[in-house]
Amino acid sequence: MTDTLVRILGKEAGVRGIACVTTDLVREAAGRHGTSPAATAALGYGLTGAVLLGALLKVQHRVALKIAGGGPLQKMITESDSYGNVRGYVNVPNVPAARTIEPDVVAETIGRNGNLTVVKDMRLKNLYESTVPLQTGYLDADLTYYLNQSEQTPSVVEIGVKVDESGEVLAAGGLLLQTLPGEEISALEQLSERLDDLPPLGDLLAEGRTPQDLLATIFGGVDFEWLEERPLHFACGCSRDRSLQALQLLSREDLEALIEEGEAVVDCHFCHERYVFGSEELQRLLVRQ
Ligand SMILES: [Zn+2]
Structure with missing residues (x-):
């Protein structure tokens, strides 16, 4: 399965859904930066988070996540544009981890004493920048907090990155469910409960479940249309x-x-x-x- 982002719209329910698989681009980033298993997992969360926020952008816009959580990773910066080009790095690539890479290891590696800053280049005179305190170090929960508090858009983000003890990325990807402007949040709550009932996202992706398949499962019974499917790549603008x-x-x-x-x-x-x-x-x- 190559890296893909899928977007659907439940017009009547007033909710949009975005799902992506980012395994290859996380693998490439990890290879380029020589990250340890713990840092690979954290970087995977950061890159996937940037992909999901990038999917909300208009054409030619860019988004950057700056995460400084006071954990051993120190700082992580990830970026994505509206075309699915993604890049990122961590300050300390060789963070050791004593055990299997589970989400709580990612949260410890990132830390929870610090901030998440979202910077958007919307081709205006000034960049949009908003900072929220990290709530948990679980980046998906922190992005959920950011979208709800800072952008005031009822949303749910889930990210899954499965890394084995040798540091191999088995699967990575994410999901974003969001209420459309002016709509009730009841549909989002219903979908969010379904998402909670599913096994961890990293496990589902490692089993070969596709973004299409996951969105169809979560939206089961809710009318929706497929809007878009696009490839994602690790790509850097340097030259x-x-x-x-x-x-x-x-x-x-x-x-x-x-x-x-x-x-x-x-x-x-x-x-x-x-x-x-x-x-x-x-x-x-x-x-x-
Ligand atoms: Zn570069």
Whole structure:
């Protein structure tokens, strides 16, 4: 099953449903960052959370989650755009975990003494930014809190990431149920109870249940239409050109020091791609200053 996001609309009930599988992109992020099993699971939660919030965006908009919970992971930043391009990183990739990776390990790894900040680039003059205190360290519960409190939109988020002891990502994905503007919350409550009765999401996805299948189960008996199905990818917007532009901003002294060293290496935080610039290229930057 490749990474996919599915969106449905229950017009009469006044509720929308989004479900995604993110196993491959979490695997790729974990591989790029060399994360330990505990950090992989936390990163999987963060990336999937960004995917779900990204699915609520309009075309060309972007969302970033900044999570600083005071746990051993320290800080995590994940981003998604409206096209399903996702990237992210954690500050401490080698957080040890003493036991099997269960959701409570993720909550401990993230911590609960800190904040969740949601930043949206909606192509306006200013970025939208909203911070809520982390309630639990269970990122899905914290995103539920954020959507209900900060955006005042009755919503339920569930994320599941299954990582084995060796760090292999067995399955990852998420669900978002949300009341449409101006509608009663009774349908959301009913769907949310059904979701609670299901086994953990990570287990269902590991068994091969698809996002379509999960939404159909939860919405059983509630009229809905399929709106969209789209692929999701780990993708970073960094490039050699952009890295060179960043070097161009260095002071003359710093550039001269790099030339002395023989090269400059720009290592992208988000994807760990390394861009190496030799002294000749750096010399050209110096001339342009
Ligand atoms: Zn990058």
